Amino acid sequence: MIVGRRDVPLDNDASARFLPWLIGFMVYLAALALAAAIAVSNLTERWDKGLSDQVTVQVPPDIESDGGQDARVQAVLEVLRGKVGVVRARPVEPARMRELLEPWLGSQAATGDLPLPSLIAVTVDRGDPPDLDALRAELREAAPGATLDDHQRTLGRLLEIAHSLQLLAMLVVALIAGAAVVTVVFVTRTGLAVHRQVIELLHLIGARDGYVASQFQRHALRLGLAGGVAGLALAAATLFGLSKVFESGGEAAVIPDLSLSPLQWAILGATPVAAALVAMLTARFTVLRTLARLS
Amino acid sequence: MIVGRRDVPLDNDASARFLPWLIGFMVYLAALALAAAIAVSNLTERWDKGLSDQVTVQVPPDIESDGGQDARVQAVLEVLRGKVGVVRARPVEPARMRELLEPWLGSQAATGDLPLPSLIAVTVDRGDPPDLDALRAELREAAPGATLDDHQRTLGRLLEIAHSLQLLAMLVVALIAGAAVVTVVFVTRTGLAVHRQVIELLHLIGARDGYVASQFQRHALRLGLAGGVAGLALAAATLFGLSKVFESGGEAAVIPDLSLSPLQWAILGATPVAAALVAMLTARFTVLRTLARLS
């Protein structure tokens, strides 16, 4: 009848009811923010990979002669293939072009007789890039009207925005982690204040510091884990719902991809464990520090 | 020497140091989430206004004869202007078209000789829309190859995404409000537990309930306000920084507009006041309920 009761009656505290909610709430927000950061990072990676080392050369259509167009494209390719810093140069298939233009010109029009400029996708070595201005002049000579478009410039701005969003998300995660630590410190301090007499008495009848601390740390670990798992479950449900919504509108290139890699899911899954561990260590540390002040 | 001290020594509590941080943190997150919701709402409103009652008719270029194109556009306009449910039909200026195509075809190309299809922007009355399929057939008759594009379908998906993001943001705000209430209830309950003896004693020597409650509620109001204002200041700084970043990349239509209206700023500005009031009322209510249980 003696064993089984806890010496420090933490289970009856307000903290036992409230801490899980707060931890759950924080894990939920942290998981969402983390997911946002990861999604933006996936998106920018896609952009980066797809476009950052790409420039496009455009050869305007020659309306008079059909064959002339092909010759001019060949001339441009010739110029490009000899250049140092150019990794690859490949004409864009007309089908792909129509696809790109479809959102702007409508599907039927794109299949129609609209004469299109020829595009040449060029992969450059960003580590040792060609002189783009010189290249432009050369290209104009090879095929009058040919232009060179560096996506890097427009992309740069989008990336800047994406990165600042990512930064914000990570800031929010850091804030939440900070708030969680503050909350646990507060709850533990409060527990110590409420149970100061119990702790002093245990100390006075010869209980070791670890004996007292273990009661608090187990309490914090349990509450932290309970709240964290609940928060994560809700976050996962939310993310799943969002990814369904995103998928259905997934054609637009600007919509981030919410399908996370296993590693990224693992990071998300670790948040409640991290929260619980933070809670436990904070509790232990706070108790031991308080006890050390007793004689 | 007697006056000026508080009977309930809340200022020495852990809560005095921690509550402002937590409230600040929550107001910060709430303000960001609110701003996100508002920005998305502004964005969708722009889309809605700009596009939801618009359809586009496209007349493919007739490469052989230059004059034929204009005639065919006139024929199409004729058909449209007579229709019930069509509010307005207006050809899109070639300059505006080039602008629209620029990101896709490059700036120089768009100024060049590329023959473009003619576009006609049609405003329909969504309350009483024309039968689009019948209209399509009529238009094809008036000008072979003319097509009609209903933006509503593609826009619908974007709006769906935007609305679910907005919903998520409001959910986060609600969660934060809930968490704030939980936190204040917890802090107040804890304060009552820590100071139970003081409260009982005050009660026993004839203090009124309001006298005791006022000490807690003033405490909560002060801490809530302090934390809330700090959180809002940080949030405003963050939003300002973000809006600068967004402005610099502001050409892309999908980037939300962070310039809030005065009313929207007022809503954001009210968050710390709301937080402080929630804190105060929660504290008062919690104390009075506890006191009512004493004889």
Add this chain to the structure above:
Amino acid sequence: MVRFENVTFRYDAGPYVLRDLSFHLRPGSFHFVLGASGAGKSSLLQLMYLWQRPSGGAISLFGRDVGELSRQDKAVMRRRIGVVFQDFRLLDHLSALENVALPLRVAGRRNSSLDEHVVELLSWVGLGDHIHALPPTLSGGQQQRVAIARAVIARPSLLLADEPTGNVDDRLALRLLYLFEELNKMGTTVVIATHNEQLVERFPHPVIRLAGSDNMISGGTRRTAGAGR
């Protein structure tokens, strides 16, 4: 002043602590409550300072039935009752001076001349050197004296003291009893629960003797009857 009519009392569903207790304490009277440990002395006082309600019977204080008082009325009535709690109940964060002055604050009296009065009273109970000390830094007997000073500072109409001399030596106990007598002479009705039979013998006041659930009317209580009815 204090009238019990067939009062019975028990905690929740526990055994009866007081059974069928009737007496009347006249204004200005001075009574001791005696009884073994656990006999119900503290419980009797708790009924008088409105911390507990009787399980049966009726209690009237200052001529009013306590069952009919509103929360507000009770708060006002409590200000006329001074209590020395068996476990002192001092506020640890307030100095001795502030603890003693607390009933004046709660009643809304803020006269700085009262401060002097507080200091004087603290000196009288032998704590002149400790007026700014916090209770945790006082010895057991010193804390008890602060509690006594707080109970009497507002010149209550009814003074209830629960074992007020348990932590002081006989000389100090006598001194404190004289303080209570002094107040009594000025009109305060005094009720003191104690184990200290020697003390009771020295002061010829009526005695309410409790013996658990079957309350025995002692020789002393005969005098109570005399004083009370």
Add this chain to the structure above:
Amino acid sequence: MVRFENVTFRYDAGPYVLRDLSFHLRPGSFHFVLGASGAGKSSLLQLMYLWQRPSGGAISLFGRDVGELSRQDKAVMRRRIGVVFQDFRLLDHLSALENVALPLRVAGRRNSSLDEHVVELLSWVGLGDHIHALPPTLSGGQQQRVAIARAVIARPSLLLADEPTGNVDDRLALRLLYLFEELNKMGTTVVIATHNEQLVERFPHPVIRLAGSDNMISGGTRRTAGAGR
């Protein structure tokens, strides 16, 4: 067993409470500590149960200088010391039984036969009917007896009791003193701080008499000297 050598003590920068105190309590001895309220009785006991450190001089317990003990050593040593605190210090959320059994738990002894022992002891101090009661539901004197039972349950080598009879009547006080004598006969060194001079007169044990900062060695303490050196 307990040796004080020129011990002085004060709280922080406050006035000296104990000054130049030297004595030796032999194993198996029985001492009273007497002194007016505020003389330093509780402070003296606090030094003995390692709650305070001396401001000057040296204290040794069980033959070891307490200044040289690690935290760990202190915890182990505290388990050999039973203390009755002036303010009881019971855990409100544990029953009387669990409170009394606590020292056994903390020491890691979990023998269910000990439970019986606990019940027996509680009956002996007159609480057989209250073994499952929580302290807040006990009267002052009942709480004090639980505190005494907790102090003696683990058969401490050293028993320190601070005003252990302040809340009980004379008959119970005698009974409790007999309990202490019983333990003493079985080898426990006993130190009791009290105001109750009558009690002290009944038991012919040496007395340490404190008189504030200048400690007077009383007639009783002469016997202490005899017992201690």
